[in-house]
């Protein structure tokens with residue numbers, strides 16, 4: 065089993081050293097993990113979210129160190145890069161400058177929203193389907209940049225009691241189709257099970273739609289502490305077993321390879 069979404073204390077809001085995460089992964093019996101720190105975004109708000117650009121070599125050195133130290137598990141160099149309009153040139157340069165295995169795209173902030181407003185802190189005055197649409201429009205723009213391999217926490221925007229698929233099915237279908245066409249995968253992220261929403265990202269009905277459309281998928285825990293590595297993967301694996309046609313992929317040097325998950 066693989067966990068393709070892992071942070072460390074280099075992201076200032078996560079705890080635990082890289083060694084501790086690898087040890088936890090080995091204990092959980094994983095064969096492969098991908099570290100995915102939040103990308104440095106010089107000048108963008110959310111500085112408590114990410115390392116500075118100057119710290120990036122620390123991350124790469126840490127990766128090299130644990131690769132040598134732990135031979136029993138495959139360790140990939142990934143990144144969770146924010147798509148935020150206006151940062152395309154920076155990201156293009158940054159992403160091409162390092163030997164990444166996997167680049168996740170995340171939308172945490174939306175360009176035309178008030179500064180510093182997270183996608184899950186919504187403006188109560190606006191109808192939810194419009195807010196959801198802003199988010200999916202940003203996803204669409206991000207995918208079209210061609211800078212990313214995979215979409216992380218696909219329905220991060222969702223609010224309790226307001227399923228995204230119900231109000232925005234056209235947007236969801238458009239994004240899945242775009243991922244199919246452009247060769248991006250979509251992540252199944254168990255981190256949502258720890259959040260207020262209490263469900264996986266994306267919700268199982270959206271995953272069902274993804275499977276029926278044949279989009280590639282990765283699996284990640286979004287661990288922010290070592291104990292969250294492979295968070296609730298057993299039940300996710302159990303659920304996925306019902307869908308032998310699910311197209312799971314692993315990555316190496318930003319190329320996707322199919323594998324049978326369950």
Ligand SMILES: [Zn+2]
Nearest residue numbers: 071075102288
């Ligand atoms: Zn985080």
Ligand SMILES: [Zn+2]
Nearest residue numbers: 069071144286
């Ligand atoms: Zn993350």
